[in-house]
Amino acid sequence: MATAKITDVERILLVVPFVERVRREMERARIHRWAEVEVIRVETDAGIVGYGETIQNYTWGRVNITERVLGRSPFELMWDDSLGAGLQMALFDAAGKLAGVPIYRLLGHKVREWAPISFWDHDMAPEKYEVEAKKAVELGYTSIKIKARPWFDVHETIRRISAATPDHFCIDADWNDFLLGVSYAVPVLRVLEEEFPKIKIYEGPIRADDVAGNKLLRSQIRTATAHHYGSIPGRTAISEGYCDGFVIGGGVSRIVADGLAAGMANMPFFLQMVGTGLTTTLALHLGAVLSHAQWPAVTCHELYEHNLLTGRIDVIGGHARVPEAPGLGVELDEAALARYRVDEADHTLPRxxxxxxxxxxxxxxxxxxxxxxxxxxxxxxxxxxxxxxxxxxxxxxxxxxxxxxxxxxxxxxxxxxxxx
Structure with a gap:
């Protein structure tokens, strides 16, 4: 099977709507375009088929050229991030199936069977976040990542989420630098962590390249802070101690390299890999082998009307089990592919x-x-x-x-x- 070659690559364009309860908020944030999904179907001369996906308007890398993989082995090319998200994922899926092993066996030594995973929503009004937090609990999650925005009352948002969820529930607030600097950030963050113990992570409170400011901020609050790995050189981030952990995403090679670096520094991180059930499953395989993927991963697959799989990814106590079947270890729903398939995505919105x-x-x-x-x-x-x-x-x-x-x-x- 290791000699199997790729004979065909099919590109299938879908528009998978978001669930009704968040659709309008996603449109306001102009990320309703994440509904555009390109599924890649790779066929081999051994009869094995691999699947992957690219969230066209979010991804770290679109698939541009597919011809370069024809006539070559999935094992030869699967570590090449330049192939783009969907094609790389499909090659890993095919390689795992050809080898008869789950993808995590191709990535490294398994350190966990259950990977932590978080619920996620984009910015919305406090009363709507309250509804989403209740839905997260209902679906088995023990944490939610929220977008903290100055155009909403973040204090009220966190108050409502805290009141609506069990004591063990946790909140990760992503500020996307909107606290501007230490003088603004410290008073806001101190009030929140004093009043709401469910706050566990502050992501990107101020700009990542403000190393001195982040170090000072970290000394003034007790809640863990996180930044995207690579926002500044990894060596600087680790040696300066300007955050407690990282957000890691990108292609498989980059994720593994960054995850290993964070692990060597004994710094936790969460994987951020936005997509449907396909992307979420790949995140579980990566979480299985990266020792410091200890913070719950963010994939946002629960916001899609359909996860493109034949079954739900069960979340129990904030963790999902890593699949053991070959490849991704999940089955694509062919009926869903047919239902959501389009020739061209139309993201037009009314005035x-x-x-x-x-x-x-x-x-x-x-x-x-x-x-x-x-x-x-x-x-x-x-x-x-x-x-x-x-x-x-x-x-x-x-x-x-x-x-x-x-x-x-x-x-x-x-x-x-x-x-x-």
């Missing part, structure tokens, strides 16, 4: 406004979305409004056909519109 409101009565209107490439993101990152003020609220406004909406919408196309 909308994002309305940000402060308790003092100030309102700011933005055009369409709060994505990290948007004017809204830039506006808050430059501190045009207070950082994490209580009482902040944001809502998505539909076009009601009125002249007032039309006027606001047109003005917002050129920049934020502030009213009182």
């Amino acid at each position: 909308r406004l994002v309305k940000f409101s402060r308790a003092c009565g100030v309102n700011v209107y933005f055009a369409n979305d709060s994505h990290h490439t948007s004017e809204m993101w830039r506006y808050f990152s430059l501190n045009n409004q207070p950082v994490f003020e209580r009482g902040n609220h944001t809502e998505l406004l539909d076009d009601d056909g009125s002249a007032e909406f039309d006027d606001l919408y047109r003005r917002a196309q050129t920049g934020p519109v502030l009213t009182r």
Whole structure:
């Protein structure tokens, strides 16, 4: 089987919608485009088929050229991150099936049978996060990663999640640098950790390249802080001690290398690999062999309407069991492939406004979305409004056909519109 060669690569484009309860929030954040999934199907001359997927508008690497793998062995190419997410995953799946072993056996020595995994949601209103936290508990999770944004009341969000979940439940708050600097970060983070013991990790509170600031921040709070491995050189991050652990993602080669480096430094990390059940399963295999993948992985597969597998990935006590069958060890749902298959993805949205409101009565209107490439993101990152003020609220406004909406919408196309 080791001599088997790849004979064909099929690219299957899908649009897998998000579940209804979060769909509108994903549209506001302009990440509804993560619904576009390319499934890669690799065939070999041994009759073995491997599957992988790429989340087209999130991935660390799209699949560009498939012809280069034809006539070659999956074992020869599977460690090549430049192939892109879906193709690399499909090669590992095929290689495992050819060898008759689960993927983790191709990656290293197994250190755990059950890998920690977290629930995840993008930024949303406190009352909606409360619903999501309850859903996470219902599905077997013991933690949730939230997006802490200045356009929502983060204090109220964490209060609601804390009140709605069991005592053992944990919260990881990802700030995406919005606390700006130590002078803003320390008071906010201290209040939260004093009032809400369920907070366990602060991810990216301030910019990762502010090494001195992160070291000072770490000395002023007791909650663990995390940054993406590679945001600054790994050697600097480890030797300077500017965070307690890492977020690790990317291709398989990069993940294994970064994970081993973190392990040698005795620093925990969580895997961040966004996708459906296919990507989640690969994350479980990686979590099985990387000793310091001790923090719960983030994959967001629960937000998709279908995980593309024939069965659910059971989560028990915040952990999922690593598959033992060959390859990925899961079965792709061919009926789901047919149901969600499209010739071209259409992510068009209707005209909308994002309305940000402060308790003092100030309102700011933005055009369409709060994505990290948007004017809204830039506006808050430059501190045009207070950082994490209580009482902040944001809502998505539909076009009601009125002249007032039309006027606001047109003005917002050129920049934020502030009213009182």
